Amino acid sequence: MEIDTPLVRRLVDGQFPQWAGLPLRLVDPAGSDHVIHRLGDELAVRLPRHEGAINQARVEAAWLPRLAPHLPLAVPVPVAVGEPALGYPWSWAVNRWLAGEVATVEVDSVDTVAILGEFLGALQRLPVPARPPSVGRGLAERDADTRAAIASVAGVFDGAALTALWEDALSAPAWGRPPVWFHGDFHTGNLLTVGGRVSAVIDFGGLGVGDPARDLMMAFTLMSPATRAVFRETLGVDDATWLRGRGWALAAGLNAYCAYAVSSPRIAGHTTRQITAALAG
Structure with missing residues (x-):
């Protein structure tokens, strides 16, 4: 699926207006499953590219807060789950930005x-x-x-x-x-x-x-x-x-x-x- 920065900007601003003023920057290269943008300094926006990844936002939001306190390495911290809109058909995620290579x-x-x-x-x-x-x-x-x-x-x-x-x-x-x-x-x-x-x-x-x-x-x-x-x-x-x-x-x-x-x-x-x-x- 073609996912460009203007689309991500509209999705974020429309569903999470509290972040509308934060800069949005494409992360490239990213993985094969998601298009990733950095939102301000603290957040990341992840949109699935294909049907094989469409459940990840909800799986992580449901389970990682329960598992993370017991794990010895950092894991994603879900902040919000976006809904399909503006022709984009799947749920998407806003997570805390994790530093690293x-x-x-x-x-x-x-x-x-x-x-x-x-x-x-x-x-x-x-x-x-x-x-x-x-x-x-x-x-x-x-x-x-x-x-x-x-x-x-x-x-x-x-x-x-x-x-x-x-x-x-x-x-x-x-x-x-x-x-x-x-x-x-x-x-x-x-x-x-x-x-x-x-x-x-x-x-x-x-x-x-x-x-x-x-x-x-x-x-x-x-x-x-x-x-x-x-x-x-x-x-x-x-x-x-x-x-x-x-x-x-x-x-x-x-x-x-x-x-x-x-x-x-x-x-x-x-x-x-x-x-x-x-x-x-």
Whole structure:
């Protein structure tokens, strides 16, 4: 969806006149899911670009204020949820501005592994509510899309190896313990750093309760083989969960590669690394 600054200005001024006098500046580059503007010095306005991100504003507003006090890293602080208007069809968010730079592989270290392990551990220990947010599609529901993606990248990657990993992940034993909270889209692009140290986790649109394997994606987007092993040991991940985590990393990496690699060399590089790391284990 085309979202320009004049539209965002009209939406903010029309629904939140208390902020009409604040300057509005496009944040570029932003993620693939949202157009982001900084509103004054303290706020950020986030508008979904596509239908896959349209629930994030309400999910974060409902749950992050409850979870944040128990987490060791900063997370988004929802301030308001905007309504569809002026031809824009979806809910949108106003959050507190979080300072920092998007993480890169340069922050990979044992210290970073410890920080991320502490975050996931704290998240997974939180009580599970009777009515948690929807978890979206599981691995099995991604089968057709993932196999189609494998077919489309067979000239770039080893299609037989991709298929073998995917089938192994699908056939791995399911999570047999009580459900736990997961971030749902836990990868390098959803970490912020300050001074080379991880400071915040963002983009909780995939937040849910169930199998924590999907949060192992971080191991295959940020970490080297050595720190990946430390990460697994820190979390005490069993073989079946690790294999499902590789499946999640593979499916997400293929999806992003097929959608964006042609138009973005940066995404092509990141997702190639992710797919290769998932194959390596």
